[in-house]
Amino acid sequence: MATQAQAASASGRTERRKIRQGGFFNQTLPFWLLLPTLLVLAAIQFYPGFYSIWLSLQERQGAVWNFVGLRNFQRIFDSAIFRESLGHTVVFLVGYVAVTMVASLIIALLLNRTLKLSGVYISLIFIPWVIADVIAGLVFGLLVVPDYGLLSPILSNPALFPPNGLSIPSDPAPRPWISGFPFPPAPAMYYLILATAWRALPFVTLLILAALKTVPQEIIESARIDGASSLQALRFITLPLILPTLVVALFNLTLGGMNGIGLVFTLTRGGPGTATEVLSFLLYTIGFDRLEFGRAAALSVFIAIINLVLIVLTLRVARTEERVH
């Protein structure tokens, strides 16, 4: 048997050598297979990436671009609107990531208990993920239109929301606890967080569920027999085992939240006032409403650096090396 297998692999090797010797095209086949992909990525990902950096160092005066060094960065970091927007982004990200992670973990733990209907539940839960962010914004917006929205009778009830009831599209933020940091936020921010979490939740639930399936049941059962409560088993066995997935989900969510813009566009448009103007929407406002390209490019380079940090951290945690082979 062993000799047969050896003979088979040896003949395989000679065959492979024959292929490698055959024509120039076959010898360099991986290069030709990769070429179109690399060309597209060079044109649509790398070139615009470097172009953004170049733009961030320029200022347009009339029809010509002048090199201004780091002045765009200085101007954007010094502006009050940027600092305010940074605060909104932090509030938004912390709220949205926390809501999504906790809700996804609970749902995944429930779904992991091999129910007959698990497939039905996960398919239904996944529908919001397929719905476009623009449409999610419109849908959530219609629900809270003052007077006419279907949730407005609940929101405008003074008994539930003293003293005058709540109007999500127009109520301003209360006085901040720490001056300069927008917390507590306007009601619109809570609503934006809920709507964004609604769309992000399915994917994270699926990731966590896939990780939970890899946790061996025997370990949990033996811990339970030794007297551990189910909460203890969760805290000391399950959570440590799925920790890498939780961290990857956390970075993924932060990345998505940093760069999501469609929902802000149709749900709040940054309002009321600037109460929900997160960095991604600020980038649009500066670049395409005020047409200050240099300053917007500086902001996009700033966001890109945060993205890169998140990506590198994700790759570290996800043990990329193993998956490359």
Next chain:
Amino acid sequence: MQASLPSPRHYAARKRLQPWLTNGAMIIIVAVLMLPIALTLATSFKRERDVLRKPPVLFPCDGPDGQFRLSECRFDVEGYERVIAPRPDPKAPLGFSLTGRMFSTYVPNTLLYAFASSGLVFVLSGFAGYAFSRYRFRGRRELMIAILAITGIPLLTNLLALYQMAVDLRKAGIPGYDERMFIIAVYVGFQLPFSVWIVKSFFDTIPRELEEAAFIDGCTPIGAMWRIVVPLAMPGLLAAFLLCFVNVWNEFIAGYLLITKRDLRTVMFGMYDFLSQNIINYQVVAAACVLIAAPVVILFIFTRKTFFRAMTEGAIKG
């Protein structure tokens, strides 16, 4: 006696009760998550005067005396009619033509962009995934990590540069150039990295022995890829296609900023535009939401297994 351990009877009771509790909790969670969709559906079938009532009613079924009667229900497709705007046209195949901008312009455009970019992604990620899965060459590791890193890069930060590129390309006056080509290239560029990873991980699951057998029978590498690996990896390639299709259909900001001609704009621009045009016609906005979300939701429901597998195999995960 070990008093601290739960008695067998207690344990059995819990075993019997637990599925009920879990199912109950899941049903409540699913109901809460589906609520926005259900309320939008309800709004989309109302008449204008029922939409503009204070306080709002969920079911417009109350008679003049305020009593709820099923026979009084006033459900209507007025919202849908105003989105589609059908007009009798003897030349059209169904006897009427769709005159609403959404269906006469934006939907066909988006279908074109989605099919073109998904088709290109299908082919290119098949090639690249095969090369990464089957060949060992210099720089392979670095290239793969670079492509994995790009999957995380969102469109947003490249948007200004892409906008400027679109302006430059329009000015350059390249013969035969069309805005549609650029937007399709952008969509391909942003969907490709993740697809390459999905397809590569599907190719990895196919044993090499199958191809080696084909080589012995005199098959060329391209022939082996086409006849053996591609058919076996079809679920992965289809997943890449579907994921790209849904993402392009749902994409807003690139379509909004990079396309200048109104006749070439996309569905999500149409949705955004709708909001400003129908500021108080909530039933029209809701009907448009239903009509535009329905195709991808239905597509997803029929192909959800492919989606789930692709996402758990291709996602950056721990």
